[in-house]
Amino acid sequence: MLKKYDGKMGFREFFAVVFFAIGMKLTDTTPILMVELGLNASWMIPIVSGLVIFLSFLFLLSLLKLYKTKSLIDIIYHLTGKFFGSLMILLLFFMVLEYLVVSTRDYADILSTLFYLRTPLKYLLLMLIITAFYISHKGLDIIGSLCWFTYPLIQLVFVVLILLLWKELDFNYLFPLGGPGMKTILKEGVVHSSIVSEIILLSVFFPKVRSYKEYRNANFAGLGISVIFISIFMISFICAYGYFALSTLNYPYHQITRLVSLGRFAKNMESFFLGFWSIGVSVRFGVYFYAGATLGASLIKIKNPKTLLPYLAVIVYILARLPENFTQYVFSVRKVGVTILWTYLLSLSPFLWTVAKLKVEYKS
């Protein structure tokens, strides 16, 4: 039976959105950020981060359940007032913007270093932003359907890659199992929790999801699958390269696609993986653009976030072109972003929950 189309997302669409926003991170420089201190046990870091953010997210869920039709933005305004609310949302907006800028640059860099040597970076960046802009301009329901439509493809590609890689993996590299020690792992897990913090951000889309139950389940499933896959890929990076060689690499995912071959005749398979990867990346940035535009629109009181999209795209393009090389971005801005903003992201939902409690919004 066909459901009547109501322009809203269901479980599977939102699940795919969460997966693209978080899970795709395993293909960029994020794993390298974790390896630095996590050593050969860094595959545990995403799991710790996932658990930490899960706890924080439970507070937010409780609020969303209470207010039924309000999104994260409305809840913030409702609980903290106009001034503080705007400040908090501005901070969230900057986080999305920062992430958009750094990752578009990061991904354009991957393309120009490994695949398109002669094509100017600015052009690759432009193409990435135009595709993402085009996708996000179609609206959230289309983004959702597109995510669900491409999700099986991307998931299959990830699984195929692991299977092809199997003979290259040496699981002894996971030992000594403790790595830098449990204390460091736990600390790094908390510090890097912003890696999986998208589920907090994405709750700006809460009213666009059909029901609270579907929203909750989609987030749990999306977060779970993403964390598992980031972890599995961290394990395969460590097992394929060993800690020392891995810490010297720039783009572990793309280098690993160059290691695999299907028998003797299908070699140089990286272009196969590149195709699917670029689909995933464009969809992912589409989600980000829309989230950024929604946050921005609420700040300057525009009804339709789509009007803000072109401006956002131009700003992202200009900012992404500023630094000389992407290492400056990843190891300065991104590192700061990852390691400082986590306090804000982690404490946001418990804070809102406490305010709600103090204001006696929960009626038993």
Added chain:
Amino acid sequence: MKILRIACLLLITIFLAGCWDRIEIEEFAFVSVIGLDEGEHGKVRVTFLIINPQIGTSTNIQVDEPPNDIITFLSDDLVSCRELASTSVARRLTFSHTKAIIVSEAFAKSDRFFPMLEATQRDRDFRRDINLIVCKEKASEFIRNNHPPFDIRASKYYEFITSRWEDVGFVPLSNLHRLSLRTLDDLGLFLVTYATTKPDDPKTNFDSEGDFIAGQIDKLDENPLQMMGSAVFKKGKMIGKMTGDETRLSQILRPNVITNNILATFPDPLNEEEKVSAKIARRKNKIKIKITDDYPIIDVTVPLVLSITSIPSETDYVTNIKNQELLKNSIQKRMESITMELVKKTQKEFGGEPFLWSEIARRKFWLFEDFNKYNWPEKYKNAKVTVKYDIRIEDFGKHYKPPKL
């Protein structure tokens, strides 16, 4: 509207061409083998073997061109000579289908070898699975001397020959990926395929079929190439050589089974002049390592399953159970003695282990730092190693009994 949409779709196809990186396949020159030699004034002499894609394919275009072009340059490094090549090659050089890097022994022994390979890790054109071969003579001579009779396409030849390690085990699996892995880990030795095209004094008094290093095999062949044994690398530098047998043994002693079903001969316990040959299949080794402060205690049990292929002495090892036991014990003794010799050699001469036992040792530690502090390569030099073989003879081939003359 419809026309506009179609026009848009057509416009999109422009991007499929690859933007600025668009190139006709004809404009590429595929370098399939790279040679590295020490050059004058601290430079490096690089040899490229560029294949002619028109030769040896299934298309029936008969062209009167040589199958490949070999050029040697004196250059600063590996990557910059790609530009130098354009002084005579009319195409853009690409390393994306390179199959092997040949390094002369002299260069491999110098400090400059490993840093020179850094370019292969950074430059996007190089793949990490390029095979590595060390040759006795100059690499430029090696590439020129090699004339495989069947494989006119050099890329195919190098691909096939470097994959022979899997069945034979006389040479190890050595590619750039593993070299960088083991060198950066710095826990033991790394073995690289050893080869030569300049055979000298053939060894006629050999112990077994693998008791050679490339160049010592007595062989009559149009193609002078011999690939046998391995070059031993430590900290990215060649420090010695191993015979084919030793290379095989090192692979047998490793925790993971990668070479299997190899053929080997053993002395006949009842007829000293004769040999018994057998196909060996290996099961998973039991490696027990006990860590003590001064040295590790390593106990290895290697289960081997033999399938006898020839008994030229015609002694009855098949139906005579006593003789069977005798044969088993003698094989076991021999394996144990040659293994211990090899272990001693690695401890004394090379000061490191090629058996990847460090992979088992690292399981004994909880923290990464502790394992690093333990300094496995140093401690291995004093390790107490015992190797036991668990020999089982599975079958005796097609003959039930030796024929009576």
